[in-house]
Amino acid sequence: MADAVSLKNQGNDAFKQKDWSGAIDYYTKAIELNDKEPSFYTNRAQANIKLEAYGYAIADASKAIEIDPNFAKAYYRRAVANTLILKHSDAIHDWKAVVRKNPADKVAKAQYEACQKMVKRDAFLKAIEIADAPSAAVGLDLENMIVEDSYDGVRLKDEMTQEFLDDMIERFKTGKKLHRKYVFQIILAVKALVYDEATMVETEVAPDHMLTVCGDTHGQYFDLLEIFRLNGFPSQKHGYLFNGDFVDRGSWSTEIALLLYAYKMMYPKFFFLNRGNHETDDMNRMYGFEGECKAKYNERVFKLFSESFSALPLATLIGSKYLTLHGGLFSDDAITLDDIRKLNRHNQRQPGQAGLMMEMLWTDPQTTPGRGPSKRGVGLQFGPDVTKRFCEKNGLEAVIRSHEVRMEGYEVEHDGRCITVFSAPKYCDSTENKGAYINIESDYKLQFNKFDAVPHPDIKPMAYANNSMMSMM
Structure with a gap:
C-alpha cells in the first residue's frame, strides 16, 4: 500500500504539471499494486477527463463506486464525464447522488440544477425539431442592409478581395x-x-x-x-x-x-x-x-x-x-x-x-x-x-x-x-x-x-x- 500511495503522489505531481498522460501512468501503476483503493480510480478519472477520454473516466469512476458505493467523489467524476459528452440524462442521477451525500456542497448543487435545466432543454429542442425547418436566411434582406458610414473597415461587394x-x-x-x-x-x-x-x-x-x-x-x-x-x-x-x-x-x-x-x-x-x-x-x-x-x-x-x-x-x-x-x-x-x-x-x-x-x-x-x-x-x-x-x-x-x-x-x-x-x-x-x-x-x-x-x-x-x-x- 505504501508503494501504491507513493505512485499516486507522483501521479498527483504530474497532474499539477499538466502532464495528464504521465499522471495516468502513475495512477495505473498504483492500481496494479492495489486495485481496491477507490481514490486511485477517481484520480485517474480526472486525468482522463483532462485528456477528453470521457469513456475511460466513466469506467474508472464506476469502478470506484463498485469498491465504495458511498464515495461521493466517484459520482462527481462520473457526472462530469457524462455531462461533457452531453449525456445529461445519465449525469443527472450522479449529480443527485453527490448532492444527497454532500448536501453542503454548493458547487455540486449548482451542477445538479444546471443539469436539470439541460435535460429539460434537450427535451424541448427535440419536441420542437422540424425536419425541414426554414432557413435562418429567410427574410434576410442583404441587398438593402445598410453599412453605416461609421464602419471603419474595408467594404465587401459581391466577390471576396x-x-x-x-x-x-x-x-x-x-x-x-x-x-x-x-x-x-x-x-x-x-x-x-x-x-x-x-x-x-x-x-x-x-x-x-x-x-x-x-x-x-x-x-x-x-x-x-x-x-x-x-x-x-x-x-x-x-x-x-x-x-x-x-x-x-x-x-x-x-x-x-x-x-x-x-x-x-x-x-x-x-x-x-x-x-x-x-x-x-x-x-x-x-x-x-x-x-x-x-x-x-x-x-x-x-x-x-x-x-x-x-x-x-x-x-x-x-x-x-x-x-x-x-x-x-x-x-x-x-x-x-x-x-x-x-x-x-x-x-x-x-x-x-x-x-x-x-x-x-x-x-x-x-x-x-x-x-x-x-x-x-x-x-x-x-x-x-x-x-x-x-x-x-x-x-x-x-x-x-x-x-x-x-x-x-x-x-x-x-x-x-x-x-x-x-x-x-x-x-x-x-x-x-x-x-x-x-x-x-x-x-x-x-x-x-x-x-x-x-x-x-x-x-x-x-x-x-x-x-x-x-x-x-
Whole structure:
C-alpha cells in the first residue's frame, strides 16, 4: 500500500504539471499494486477527463463506486464525464447522488440544477425539431442592409478581395468585428459553395503547387495566423485543407470560422473544409461557439453557421492516396470510399449517436488490433489491422485524421497508415503540446511541420461556454 500511495503522489505531481498522460501512468501503476483503493480510480478519472477520454473516466469512476458505493467523489467524476459528452440524462442521477451525500456542497448543487435545466432543454429542442425547418436566411434582406458610414473597415461587394481579407485579419487581431452584413454575406456564400461539393471532395496536387493539411484549430485565432506566417498564406498555388473543429473551446471561434470561410470564397477550388464533431449544434451549445456568436453578433449568425456546418463535406481524398477526415474509420470492414461518395449528408443535418457520419466525425485509433469501445464514450476505436484492411481495400497509402491532441502536434501510427495532425498548440492554454501541419506537393510525400503557440490577448478559453461547463474544466 505504501508503494501504491507513493505512485499516486507522483501521479498527483504530474497532474499539477499538466502532464495528464504521465499522471495516468502513475495512477495505473498504483492500481496494479492495489486495485481496491477507490481514490486511485477517481484520480485517474480526472486525468482522463483532462485528456477528453470521457469513456475511460466513466469506467474508472464506476469502478470506484463498485469498491465504495458511498464515495461521493466517484459520482462527481462520473457526472462530469457524462455531462461533457452531453449525456445529461445519465449525469443527472450522479449529480443527485453527490448532492444527497454532500448536501453542503454548493458547487455540486449548482451542477445538479444546471443539469436539470439541460435535460429539460434537450427535451424541448427535440419536441420542437422540424425536419425541414426554414432557413435562418429567410427574410434576410442583404441587398438593402445598410453599412453605416461609421464602419471603419474595408467594404465587401459581391466577390471576396485580398484587400478585404487583409483588413479582416487585422480587425480580428485588435478585437474588432465585421459588419453584420458582411458576416451574413460570407456565411451564405460559403454555405452555397460547400453544399454543392461532394460528401468526399477529391483533389489532386498539381506540379509547382502545394496543399497544407491542418487539424483542429479550436478558436485559437492567433495560432492560426502563426501557421500562415510560417507556412505562407493561401493562394491559387498553395491550397489548404482544414480538417474540422475550427470552433469551440478557444475564444476566437467566430474569427477563425469567418477567416476560413473568407478564404473559401476567395479560392473555392484550392481551399477545403471538412466537418468536425464540433461543427455540430449540441457541441456548439455546450463548448462556447453558440455563446460567442450571440455575444459578438446575434443568434441568427449562429443559426446560419449551423446550417453551413451541416453542408460541409465529411472527407477529402488527396491524390487517391490519402483519405482525410476528422475522426477515423468504421465499425464495419465492408465500408469503402464508394460508400462515402454515396452518402447524402444533406439528409441528416446532425451526426447523431450512430451511423457512418457519426463514425467519420468521432472515432479514434487504438494500438491493439480489432475494434474497441471509445475512450470518449462516443463512437468506437479501431486498431492497426482495421486501418491496414481499409487502406489495402481502397488503394490508399494512409488515412489522415485529427480529433485528438498529440504532444508533438502529429503522430504516425498503425505502421504508417494512420496519421493524426492537430493544429492547436498549447490546447486550451492547459496542455503543453505543439501544433502541426502537413505539406503535400505533387510527389505526394508528407512533410510534417511543428510549431509552438504564440501569445494572445488575455481572454481565457471557454469564455463563451455556459457557466456550469466552465466550473468543470
